[in-house]
Amino acid sequence: MKLPIASADQAKAYARRLVLRHPRALxxxxxxxxxxxxxxxxxxxLFAQLVQDPGRRIDLLAAGIAAFTVVQALLTRAAFAASAALGERVLADLREEFVERSLRLPLATVERAGTGDxxxxSTRDVDLLESAVREAVPHVLVSGVTVVLTxxxxxxxxPVLLLPTLAVAPLLWLSTRWYLRRALNAYLAEDERWAELIEAFSETVTGARTVAALGREEQRRVLTDARIGASWAAEKYSLGLRNRWNPTLELSYVLPVVGTxxxxxxxxxHGHASLAQVTAATLYVQQLGYPLNVLLIQLDELQLGGASLARLLGVAEVPADRSPGGADPSxxxxxxxxxxxAYAERDVLHGVDLDxxxxxxLAVVGPxxxxxxxxxxxxAGIDGPRTGAVxxxxxxxxxxxxxxxxxxxxLVTQEHHVFRATLRENLALVREAPDAELLAALEAVGWTGPDLDTVVGSGGAALTPAEAQRLALARLVLADPHTLILDEATSLIDPRTARGLERSLAAVLHGRTVVAIAHRLHTAHDADRVAVVEDxxxxxxxxxDELVSRGGSYAALWATWNRLSGRR
Incomplete structure (x- = not known):
């Protein structure tokens, strides 16, 4: 499954709305x-006047040329500074909205799409869009204004000397139209191949131990080489489009000057134009070439940024997995x-009823x-049922x-993430609380690791899998929900310690509803009820006691568990 991509019209409409939020700055x-x-x-x-009448005072004309050049430089600097400030405001709005949309994505959708996309x-597309906003947008603004006024x-x-420029305009228009119609899809393909490459790298790095243990280094290398090749081919295609377009652009800049x-x-x-008119017109046409070139080249950058914007906006196109009604449970x-x-159109749960x-x-056990x-x-509400209701x-x-x-x-599973931050900040992700509450939560899970001020996570103090699991359980104590789903939440802790931890948690969480999905049957023994899930x-x-006395599947599991436990 791939995350959706917004249409070009949606991206353009969003860009207009984003810029028009700041009308004064614009x-x-x-x-x-x-x-x-x-x-x-x-x-x-002024230069044309000097050519037309060399007898004029050169010092005044030179002073005028110098003055206007300095004024233009100062105004250009101020204009680019204003463009940069506007661009940063727009980028800040866009980044905040993207983060907000990403955090609202249904977890099931993120898991099915994979991490690479x-x-x-959130990395390459944001960077490309930032480059477009910081560089392309200001240049398009100044170049567009310059082209129109020039x-x-x-x-x-x-007016007659405008004809050579107008004669070349169709060539410029048609070649640019040909290129831009192909460039957007080329850039989207580039981004997609890049996402696949990132995913391959990410999986290889995060699963490096598994790859080494199974001896699959060569397989991962071949896969990564294939993804790199696909990314290279996509970039080669878009570069080929530019290489066919650029010569036409260069020709379009030279022909008007020669024609003029x-x-x-x-x-x-023939006496139909003065020397000053011809000189000024030629200089204007020559002066027109540079901003026009910048405008068209930066339009290409905007295409690249537009493709990235479409991918960022596509995150909002993921359908919600819940209605926004805001009902209040009674x-x-x-x-x-x-x-x-169902997974892949095959049901894995079949008409389950449970109160x-x-x-x-409640302990949930089974193969x-x-x-x-x-x-x-x-x-836990992570996924919604295909039919029926929870x-x-x-x-x-x-x-x-x-x-x-x-x-x-x-919901607490056996997979936990430790953020690069202090232990205090990792706990405070749940809610802000005084140190006394944080320490009490750690004590409830039998914490023996670093203190609150220690930086943990990537690059910090390394936590063992068991300590990471205890940290997740401490967060659960702080969250204090009325219903908890524990999916093998103590599986990484040794059995004897795990049982003591579960009993401590039971005391702390007394009065809360707990669903414990377990592979250790002592969890089921301590539960109020046991649900056996099969097929x-x-x-x-x-x-x-009831299930043991029935002599069914649970009784067989319990007998096997006791026999294996006796052998340890």
Whole structure:
């Protein structure tokens, strides 16, 4: 599954809205660019007067040329500074909105899409868009204003001498249209290949130990080489488009100058134009070439930025996995009714019914692949069922706002992330609390690791898998939800310590509803009820003693567990 990409029209509309949020800054920027351009247009006119009448005072004309040049330089500097300030405001708005959209993505969608695509969007695409906003947008603004005003000055000086420039315009228009229609798709393909390359690198690095243990280094190298080759081919194609377009651009800049000189010379010889007009017109046409070149080249950069913007906006196109109704549950009762859930169009849960008694501890056991973790994700509201409903106080979890859902129900798995920050900051991700509460939460999970001021995570003090798991459980104590889903949350801790930890947690979390998905049956022995999941169905439900006495699947699991435990 790939994350969606916004259309070109959506990207353009969003860019317009983003820029128009700052109308005063935009107006000031355009005005400064216009004034800088007008100052620059005075120089060719003054030079033409000198050519027309060499008897004029050269010192005054030279002083005028110097003055207008200095004024243009100062105004240009101010214009680019205003453009940069506007660009930073726009970028700040865009970055904040992208982060907000990314954090709202359904977790299931992120997991199915993989990390490479979202990582590429949040790094390479953001960088490319920043480059476009900081460099391309100001240059397009100044070049666009310069082209319009210079063409206007040329028309006022000698309208007939505008003809060579107009004659070349169709060539410029058609070649640019040909290129831009292909460039956007080429850049989108480039970004997609780059995302695949990032994903391959990311998986190889994060799974380096597994790759080495299985001896699959060569396989990963071949895969990475293939992704690099695909990325190179995509970039080669877009570069080929530019190489075919650029010669036409260069020709389009030279032909108007030559045409203006030839036509102007003929008009001058026949008395239809003055030397000053021909000189000024030629200088204006020559002066027109540079901003026009910059404008078209930066339009290409805007295409690249537009492709990145479309990918960033595409994050918002992911359909929500819950309605924004904001219903308020009437109670803490968590229930599942005729719940079915599918992976790749194949059901892994088949008509599951389950009612949780508020305050009870339910253990979910069963063979691997039976659907225990999937059931836990549905009870935590991470995923929505294909059919049926999971409700809290008669309100479907998919109708709860995400903040409200996370406040009421928490899921802890055996996979934990430790942020590069102090231990205090890692705990405070749940909520701000005084050190006394943080220490109490750590004590509840039997913490023996670093103190609150120690920097942990990547590059900091290394935490063992068991310590990372205890940190996650301490966050859970601080979150204090009324319902907890523990998916093998103590699996990385040795069995004897894990049992003591679970009993300590049970005391701390007394009165909360706990669903413990476990592979160690002492968890089931200590629970109020046990649910046995087999082939996506709850086949047994009752207390530990009831299920043992029935002699069914749970009794067989318990006998096997005791026999294996006796051998250890």
């Amino acid at each position: 107006a000031a920027t355009v005005a400064l660019h216009a004034l800088a351009t007008v100052s620059g247009l005075a120089v060719p006119w 979202l990582l590429a969007r 063409a206007g000055a040329l028309a006022l000086t000698a 000189l030839l036509l102007g010379g003929l008009l001058y010889l 109670g803490p009762e968590l229930s599942a009714r005729d719940v079915r859930y 949780l008694v508020p305050g009870e501890r 691997s692949g039976a659907g225990k973790s999937t059931l836990g994700r549905l009870l 409700t809290l106080g008669a309100v479907p979890l998919t109708e709860l706002p995400l903040d409200e859902l996370r406040r009421r129900i928490s 996506g169905r709850i086949t047994e439900l009752g207390t530990h």
